[in-house]
Amino acid sequence: MKKKKWLVMLLAVATSMSLMYGCGFSDSGQKEETETETQKQAASDNGDGAEEAADTGDVREQNRKIVYISRNLNDMYAAFLVKIFETKIDTDYPGWEMEVLDLQEDFAKNPDYIENAVTMGADGIIGQLMTVNPVDAARKVGEENGVEVVAFDALYPESEGALAMVNADNYRMGYMIGELAAEKLPENGRVCILAIGRKMDVVVQRDNGIADALAELRPDVEILTIGDIDFDKNVGIQIVTDWITQYGQLDGILGDSDTCALAAIEAYRAAGLDLEKTVFIGLDGGSDACNAIKNGELTGSVLQSAEQYAELTLQICADAFEGKIDPADGENQPSLTIDPIMITSENVDEYIELYTKYGLMR
Numbered sequence: 001m002k003k004k005k006w007l008v009m010l011l012a013v014a015t016s017m018s019l020m021y022g023c024g025f026s027d028s029g030q031k032e033e034t035e036t037e038t039q040k041q042a043a044s045d046n047g048d049g050a051e052e053a054a055d056t057g058d059v060r061e062q063n064r065k066i067v068y069i070s071r072n073l074n075d076m077y078a079a080f081l082v083k084i085f086e087t088k089i090d091t092d093y094p095g096w097e098m099e100v101l102d103l104q105e106d107f108a109k110n111p112d113y114i115e116n117a118v119t120m121g122a123d124g125i126i127g128q129l130m131t132v133n134p135v136d137a138a139r140k141v142g143e144e145n146g147v148e149v150v151a152f153d154a155l156y157p158e159s160e161g162a163l164a165m166v167n168a169d170n171y172r173m174g175y176m177i178g179e180l181a182a183e184k185l186p187e188n189g190r191v192c193i194l195a196i197g198r199k200m201d202v203v204v205q206r207d208n209g210i211a212d213a214l215a216e217l218r219p220d221v222e223i224l225t226i227g228d229i230d231f232d233k234n235v236g237i238q239i240v241t242d243w244i245t246q247y248g249q250l251d252g253i254l255g256d257s258d259t260c261a262l263a264a265i266e267a268y269r270a271a272g273l274d275l276e277k278t279v280f281i282g283l284d285g286g287s288d289a290c291n292a293i294k295n296g297e298l299t300g301s302v303l304q305s306a307e308q309y310a311e312l313t314l315q316i317c318a319d320a321f322e323g324k325i326d327p328a329d330g331e332n333q334p335s336l337t338i339d340p341i342m343i344t345s346e347n348v349d350e351y352i353e354l355y356t357k358y359g360l361m362r
Helices: 037-044 047-056 076-092 107-119 135-145 170-184 201-217 233-247 258-270 287-294 306-321 348-357
Strands: 064-070 096-102 124-127 148-152 164-167 190-195 222-228 252-255 279-284 300-303 335-337 341-343
Touching: 064 076, 064 107, 064 306, 076 096, 076 287, 076 306, 096 107, 107 124, 107 135, 124 306, 135 148, 148 306, 164 306, 170 201, 170 252, 170 279, 170 300, 190 201, 190 233, 190 258, 201 222, 222 233, 233 258, 252 258, 258 279, 258 287, 279 287, 287 300, 287 341, 287 348
Parallel strands: 064 096, 064 124, 124 148, 148 164, 164 335, 190 222, 190 252, 252 279, 279 300
Antiparallel strands: 300 341
């Protein structure tokens, strides 16, 4: 049996670092078919080969350490991702163990954490390495130590080929928010967009997707403004409270994260406004969002499949361990894309069941 470790710990090392800080999965989510070695292998790996592991040297049975760098274990979706990765390793990679480090949203420490993961004995380093592009650190540990680094839920299009990545299409997810809003908004509707943090390119891409969908599908709808909560829900509540004073009740508030949408709902509830008269949409598909959808407060939330993130990320690691990917190669690292899913009242029950299974809902 492999040892599973949760390390939410203080890294009191000579570099004076401290331990620190991406939407659920769907059984109905469709995997994108590509011709990469990673996905060919993922398609062919199944239970039939397990009995031959001892004879074939199956990489799934080998002793390997994965160091997982989370963006923030206090975030519901980030914590859920860790659970999904742990479950995937338990099920499909019984020889592997995973240790978890927490960035606590101090993304500037991405490179330092990658370096420290090597000192911990990592065979593979994975994580939500957001905001600060980790490509230089990835190339260094790949070339000097032969360790594969895989970033997921954090687009770095300028580093395609140099950094192994598994991502969702953030523009597409924003467009899906706009599509649902286009269906639900009244004629000549007035809306605002509430952003989680526009210093991140992925957030701007989401917002652009929302705006483009409305422009194409509902040109009568007016986007009054875009607010930025900078990852602070309380800031979001205040922004929306100010909007209520300035604009009165809006027809829609479109959040590029669940945090934004739920902050807007809180502000409207505190102001005594009728939630049914405003369309609220988010992105992440978290347990809180599912509750709000079930209660009729949130119209929908776009989900990034945690299962697909885990499946494709771990398969890239397996390919590297088998020599199909060279960690030192700075030009041919895989870049894969998962499929987003819209959660609404029509399918929310399956996600509530899922989160209940993992102890995130009761």
